[in-house]
Amino acid sequence: MSAPPPRAPGQESAPGPPPPPAAARVRQFRLPESLGPVTVLVLVLLPLLLMPLAAVFVFAFRGGPEAFVAALATRESQFAMRFSVLIAFATAILNAALGTFAAYVLSKFRFPGRGALNTVVNLPIAIPTVVVGTSLLLLWGPIGLLGSALEPYGLQPMFAPVGVLLAHLFVTFPYMLGSVKPLLDELEITYEEAAATIGASRWQTFWHVTLPALRGSIFTGALLTFAHSLGEFGATVLVSGNLRLRTQTAPLYIFAQFEAGNLAGANAVAAVLATLSFVIFFLLLNLSRRAEKPS
Amino acid sequence: MSILIEQVTKRFGAQLVLDRVSLGVAPGELFVLLGASGSGKSTMLRVVAGLTMPDRGRISLADRDVTTLAPQERGTGFVFQNYSVFRHMTVGQNIEFGLKLRNVSGSERARRRDELLDLVGLPGLASREAVRLSGGQQQRVAIARALAYEPKVLLLDEPFGALDVKIRTQLRRSLRAIHDRLRITTLLVTHDQEEAFELADRVGLMDRGRLIEIGRAEELYARPRSLFAATFLGSGTVLTGHHERGEARFQGLEFKLPHGEGREEGANAHLLIRPEDLLVSAAPPPAGQPALGTGAVIDQSFAGAMRRVRIRLPIHAEVHQASSPPSGPEGLTVDALLPSGDVLPAHDVWVTLRRWHFLEPPAASLLVADLGRGPTAPLEVARDLARGLDAQVTVLGVAADARESDQLGHRIARRQRRSGLSAGELRMRFGAPAIQILNEQAELLSQMIVLGPRAGRFAWFRGPRAVPPRRIGKTIVTLLEQSRVPVLVVIGPWHELLHLAVVTIGDAGAAGLLRAAARLARPLGMAVTLIEVEAAASSVLDGTRAPRPAAQDPLESAGVGIRSRQRIAARNLDEMCSGVLEVTADLIAVPVIRHGPQEINEVAPLVTEILSVADRPVLIVPTQR
């Protein structure tokens, strides 16, 4: 129609769309060829993943919606779910701060023993959660190393919500770190040096420059932490004492009800927990996909 | 001075990154530091900004000593090669960041922001997210951001390095325009000559941590003082000859050039010839015009209006070509630039000099190779020589690998302090010692190599003829074969150098040897004894002839008196050797004569014999017949 709009002098380049990444050019099979392998995959996954998940919902609703609601409405189940959610929030928020700080220190400071520390902070991912629970008990429990010293003052972190929080912080710590640290490692040093030359102090640089750049990964890490905390069982079962209406989290409730033979009660909460996990997972997936393809 | 850098030295481990760099940048000047990667130019810039702390030296900005200040307190604007715009901010927020930190009011910030956006050519883009811009635009934002809080100086570290050629040119022009308008003192670092030439008021050339030369671009190109400047900027050929009686002589070439007075007799003369200084013609040049000779065109390339022609001249001479194009054993290769229209025959073209430029003689410098163990006599002798010759000393440590390098560096530094050679700059390399010593010498243009007798592993050396094998360090053997400059092998404990014995064998290389001896003996005030070995036993030293009486000429013309003169008639090597060693001298100078690369002469057996039995320092002078 008309002449192209005049270019501003600074707009010397508006590069065309970048060539598709190499991965996109990998040969992809179309429908007739893919039918076989896909069927096999689905058949393998069916008894492994899909059907057990479906079974939870089937059992939850077997007694009809009223039974489902009734099973959820008990005081114990309500407490367990609320307690789980609160612990998950607390864990996510505390670990967001703690994990970001740890990542910052490990990534930006050079000190002897840095490699070792790096390994140690990632250790919880490799340690069985039951072991985490036992070790916490042996440290903080009434007969533990530190716990026995606290005992005379009436401080007892184990078998109390604080104990559950401690266990969850411990178990989920690497997720926050794993989410933030790679990003921080890749953040060029000049990024912060630029802020320094402009006149920002170390703290201002962190607050105005580094932290905003990490915002996305902190959020992802927090969500991941939240999801893990929501489902944590192995360590919780040991440190919580499994006290109803006091320290019983949703997974513990499910297990206790299952043990007691109350399958309906167990499955109702299990179904809710599973749904919540799905939602959070899709949220994470969506976020990470957006990060991979910004436009 | 807006930026004053005084004697700044910086080491990373044993590696010397900045070596006593001093520089002043005038207010409003745009100064460009130009150098290859690893030359220390970026480190220099970071030291000015405070991002890197120097080991020694002082930095002043606007007459205020800022050496110990943090980057935040220096008030510099810094632009990085990778832009480093804050990606979570908009363009406007990026620019305003510095103002916000300084608590500038919102309206003032907005005014300043828009002003700067106009200045850098991005009007109206304030609300755009910074990372959504192209690379060139991001760099414009980075420049605006660095200028926003009105810094005292603007520092740019390869600002256009990550951009493609076209945008680089545009941005370069913009920067020049911005500078013309703001007149802010600017220090820019680049490896791109074209960029330096186009932008700079003045250019500083950096090489391996040293600021080699400073000047306006045209000056540096047309009249460089140093060999580094001559070879780093533009292309061309540097020929090495020597001064004799007010003229520069290039043996093997058919011309002598009048050259300034005051040059030391016998010193090296470096002649720079740029491609555009050469005249190429089919016909012989008129008499009196200095000509390199005739040669063959071996390559031509079209370069717009001009054509680059590569010509090979069949010259075997003492002329040594210091820069590209490399000359092989076939002869001397030169590039010439001529109009595209000119037609040339393929063979027998005349190459004539139209213009030429002499480089300043490099400051006297000694290279001491140290093992980090054994006697420290080489370091002590080097200390004495440096004092007498007023030369700079570089101490070179050659480590097996990078890991060992730091350790060795510390050991050598300790030895330097013990020997009173702390002023000597320590450099570390790793690899084969002989090769690294030669490389270092070539880069520093040191005039002498000093080392102990056992540098490196032992090797059984065999001369060109069947002589009994001698135990000499492999490194010395290699240096003997390849070094272009005299090599001083310090044997025995330290001794004050008072007497010099110069051994001439026939007239082989006598002129070169005596020239070298004179240049050493005169400033050090050494007494010289001349020993003329008569090679009576022709079975031992084949091809040597009776000495000519004029052999001592260079010594006399240099004003060095000969205390005594001895003549040794020997039947075999042993006799010859013991004859030489009987003479009272603190230092024995012997020639090594070369026919070509790595092709050792007939006197080598004597030299190796002397080296293996001598109890005092031996100076080996490479000469040509």
Added chain:
Amino acid sequence: MLCLSVPLKQVKFPSLREAHQGSDSLSVRHAFTSWGNRFHNLGCAREPRHRSSGRLQGASFDMSWLDRIVAYLKASSALILMGGLLLYGLWPWLPLHARADVPRTVVFYGFSILDHSITHDVFPAFQKQWRARTGESIDLISSFAGSGTITNQVIMGVPVDLTLLALEADAYRLVEAGVVRHEGWRQLPFNGVVNRTPIVIVVRPGNPKGIRDFSDLARPGMRIVHPDPLTSGGANWAIVAEYGAGQRANPADPDAGFKLLLGIWRNVVAQAASARGARTQFDLGFGDALITYEQEGLWDLAKGEFHGEIVYPRSTILTEHTLVEVSRNVSASERELVDSLASFMWSEPAQQMFVRNGFRSVNEALVEADTTYKRIEDPFLIGDWGGWARAKREIVEGVWRARVLKELGQ
């Protein structure tokens, strides 16, 4: 999961199309890295768009507008979800509802099969009674698991006030660990025994395998679900029951008990951590027979959920469940409350509740009045074997662990 971490490096230049669209569309699909920023910007008016003409642009305008809505919905749904969750979690603690003072609490640990009778009957009754007497509302916190498990947890330091253990042996473990100073439960009524229930065999409906007694379980091919003696009190009872039945059937043979025990354990196919867990496994279809408390079967029968039949062996043990007060954890101010709850266990209403839940009361009259409870031909008690201290040593450790398990190669 670490793969989800997002490299910030991928700074893409805008494509040609986007560059023409101006700032608006670009910001909508911008990288996740400025995610939080989005929340701020959503409500604010954006900068006016560059409205340069061009056909290409009209089409892409709609796209970007749609994208914007989608992005808006995504962002807000995530916010709403997380906000809603937080609200849900905090709800009971919000200062919306008038809150009474924090009530006093008693922490009670019980072995698995007690769950329903305690939480649904005994506790509400006691809370009601206590309120009637003192006007105070109290919280009763409980946890139920295998008797061995809760004993371990009490030893680890769970702040429990009262615990009802499946067997006295676990109480002795508490004494050993120093949690309870002496055999205080012996001062309680009935030596601390709150209720009883015999060990029985539960079989599939119609008893297809024709099981009549423990000896039938030793037949080859039987598949038995048994609780785990390491964590379950019921399992320990069951071992004594099996051993005792064998021994009483053939008193002349000193190895008769061992032989029966070996025969039964050869057929054990599943071990659960508690009696409850074993029953759940049996309910899910494992095994031909389940060895458990009579209460398990009766209670399900009462609920109409029973998928099996109870077989009463000729001789079996009557299990006795011991109440232990962990006085270490009971403060002086709580003492009266805890003691009241403890003695309430033996009160007539509480005992009737236990009977309703399938337990045989320590009050024989209550049991006999109820026709659900079949007579057992040859019942015996742990006392017949010298009490738990000895039975544990001689039967569970001495025969089952040392001989049966060894024989089975475990």
